[in-house]
Amino acid sequence: MIVRSQGFYPEFERKAGRKRTTHYCAGCGHGIIQKLIAEAMADLGIQDDTVFVSPVGCAAFCYYYLDCGNVAGPHGRAAAVASGLVRVIPDKIVVAYQGDGDLGAIGFNNAFQAANRGDGFAHFFVNNALYGMTGGQMAPTTLAGQKTTTSPYGRDVVSTGEPLKVCEVFDQLERPVYIERVSVADSKRIMKARKAIRKALEIQKEGKGYAFVEILSPCPTNMKADAMGAAAFVSEEMERAFPLRLFRDRSGEEPPRPIEVEARSIDDIVSADYEGDAIDDLPDVRERRYKFSGFGGQGILSLGLVIADAASEMGRHVSWFPSYGPEQRGGSASCSVVVSGREIGSPAIDHPDVLVAMNQPSLERFLPTVPPGGVAIYEESVPLEATAPEGVTVHPFPASRIAAENGAPKAANTALLGCLVELGLLDMPGEELRRALVRSFAAKPKLVEGNLAVFEAARGHARRELL
């Protein structure tokens, strides 16, 4: 009498035709390994809680047999799929099953990184020293001198390296809880494999972390041998390169503690800056396009942001668009700000109505783009060598000097803000900008006082000298 294996489906209906036999070749290790996994799942009572990730290759059809939740992963990616699963169902049991081409070659980094993170799943690695279903090609685990369809002269270690010892590599990592190499080549070895597979699943049931079991497995078809011959190859040849042993069992040790992150509400995280909802059109507000430019570190982007914030608070349409990337790490920086009473078209500006330039390269680059009727304000200490286009008003402004005289030498940008307010180029009351300026230093309250002093001093200077 044949006793039905626990943990397998009663009939293998997912495969048309055959109801009680697997699709594996006679003497193949996959059937044995899957039976061991199935029985362990049943004995541990975890079938309802388990999601099994099958690989590609011969074992792609684990889901024909294993009576649990089943997910079929892409080639090499079962570990990454399992990592994704354990992150969203951390209290469940996740199992990934991969062959040696799948795990050792294309998906090695995904497996390695999952092991290094200690992702909580049982990882079964079936090593038969070649690609099975794909047609007996060389795998990273193929033995030195072994002939395969892609190493017809034998694996040449000079050009293709030595067999990849995955357990030994993973044993260098801190987070795996359990690492063992076993074999299913004969019944004595199968009993040890049974124990290791159970242990890996128990570790999952107890939520202890990542468990890796490498299983040496015969493939008679591609080893070009009968069942006995393939098993002998595994025990006699493969075990020389891949010795069977328990590399580690840290299931009795305390896992490291995670960093606690305090829970917060969505409203707290997505904190609103302003009351009220969508912005209405404001026909009385004229559209103004501003370009702020200078060296990175002069506060050019912040200057644009303070103005954008103030206008946004007042319910105007505003866009702020920075130069970004390498430019912001040393060279010139600029940002474009459009303030409008209606929906804004282009956030990039070809012709700024107002140009603020804090260094010479910016002044030379952008001054010619200012259209007639426009205004250009630049840091007084910058030599003006370019000629302003006709109809453009140009104001040198001692922003750096005012900032230094008021005890905040880095606040030249704030001085320019004061100048813009006083010249009426922002179409907003000074008080709104003063408040936006204070808001902009919310994270650095010590700087508020100095910046306000610079702001007021610059307004006074602009009023006296420019109006």
Added chain:
Amino acid sequence: MRKFAKGNEAVTIGAIYAGCDAYFGYPITPASEIAHTAAEYFPPLGKEFLQAECETAAINMMYGAASAGKLSMTASSGPGISLMQEGMSYLAGAQLPAVVVDVMRTGPGLGNIGPEQGDYNMAVKGGGHGNYRSIVLAPNSVQEMCDLTVRCFELALRYRNPALLLADAVLGQMMESLTIPQGVMEREDPSDWCVRGDPDTRENLICSIYLEPDLQERHNWMLQDKYESMQKEAMSESYRCEDAELLLTAYGSCARICRSAVDALRDEGLRAGLFRPISLYPFPREELNRAAAGKEVLVVELSNGQYRDDVRLHLDACDKRLELANRMGGNMISVDEVLGRARAMLEGSS
């Protein structure tokens, strides 16, 4: 309630209000602020954030999370999105919901980090293998970076299909006022298809393999029917099109530039309008044809005619002149350039 937000941050805010459960991603300019904000905002909300070892891992982690019926996302730019294409195909084949954000940069190859729209074909035509489609939405403002992210999750879940938010470097880096969504998106129970390690879903299976050609074909036909049924979700915007003689058409940040150009042309007394597809797949075919009826068309894009080809494909009749104004390499097309081309077409036709 409003916030002054960067486009990339608005994507993360949209994801939060869509109820996204997990972010898996690998950083890349100009999309990284999406990862930065997700890393900051997700854990205190009990959501998962994991920096993956590569984009391939990220998309497959999403495959895993989606298998469990959870909503996940990633964000990247051209090179990273290229790496995810196999995973997109698997998500589509296994009918799993997931949201991928592409903040387009310049290509091909490493290119640079400036804005471009050269990922259009990869996104819209399906850059992976097999007969599949991704839902593709193209925002043109910070508000839409948020709102269309929510919409991507909604459609991804409704059709159990990957959805792509196709943005560009301008939209990712710019800041505008954002009206914050009200309330977290509701979603249907995925118990009838997902596999999450419980008795209700134990019988379910996530896979995309059918060994019998007839069964694989049936699966393909079913998918094609599903893609066809998405047509009703097409979204677009027509601006000042009614009496226009010349139709400008563009998506994403280019549409913003065209809007400025249309306003400037109208100020000159020239009758121009703008058609902007908001969904690139499904494409708003009927709406395009209505907007373009009897008009010459100027297609504006930051790529080599990829969008222009689709405009041609979707126009029922193409008997009027259709021209392309485009830039590449990280250069924005200027309003002036669009104006020049539009004026030339309008003058040539009168």
